[in-house]
Amino acid sequence: MTERIYFYPIWLRIWHGINALGIIVLIFSGIRLQYSDLNVLGMGFGQAVSLHNIFGILVSVNYLLFVFGNIFTSNKKYYRIKPKGLIKRIKKQAWFYTSGLFKGEEQPFPLSEKRKFNPLQKYSYIIVMYLFMPILIITGIALLFPELIIEKVYSFSGIFLTAFFHAGIGFLVSIFLVVHLYVASIGKSPLDNFRSIFNGYHDVESKKK
C-alpha cells in the first residue's frame, strides 16, 4: 500500500527554491571571479561582482528562513543527531549506494513519517546547512566589509585566510550540489524526489494494510 506523506511544507519549498537558484548563481559568478583577466562564462568581471554580492545577501537572508523554520516547526526532528550506531548506519547506507542499489536490493532505511532522510543524506545536510553555510555567510560578510577582518593571523594575511575559507567551502558546496542531484535522482523513478520538493508530497510504501 502506498502512503502520501507531506514532507516538504511550503516555507521549506520556498527556502529550497531560492537557495537552489541562489547557490547556482553564486557558483557561476564565483568561478567568474576567480579569472579576473579572462572573459569567461559570458559575464563581465563587474557584473560577476554585482551578481555575487546580490545573490550572496539573498541566500544569507534566506538561510534565516531555514534556521527559524527548523527551530519553530517539527521539521527539526529530521535533523536530530543520534550518535549511537552512527558509523554503522552510515556504512550500511554507503554500502547500499555502492553495491546494493545495483543489485536491486531494498533501501536499508526506508522513508516514513519518522524518517525523511537516509543517514548519509541526513548527516550531509547537517554538515552543509549547519557548518558550511554559516562559514560561507560569515566569510562572505567579512569580504564584503574587509575593514572588519583582522590584519594578520600569525604570518598569514587575514584577508587571504578569509578568501581561502570562503572559496574552499564554496568549492565543497559545489561538490555537494552535484552529489545531491545524483542522490535525489535515486527513487522510485528518477524524477520522483524532484516532484516532491515541488509539490511537498512523497509517496512511500507503507506496511499498513
Ligand code: HEM
Ligand atoms: C538545482 C538545485 C537543487 C535541486 C534540483 C535540489 C533538489 C532537492 C530534492 C529533490 C530534495 C528532496 C529530496 C531529498 O531530500 O533528497 C532536496 C532537499 C534538500 N536540499 Fe536540495 N536541491 C538543489 C539545491 C540544493 C542546495 C544548493 C542545497 C544546499 C546548499 C540544498 C539542500 C537541501 C536540503 C537541506 C534538503 C532537505 C530539506 C528538508 O527536507 O529539510 N539543495 N533538494
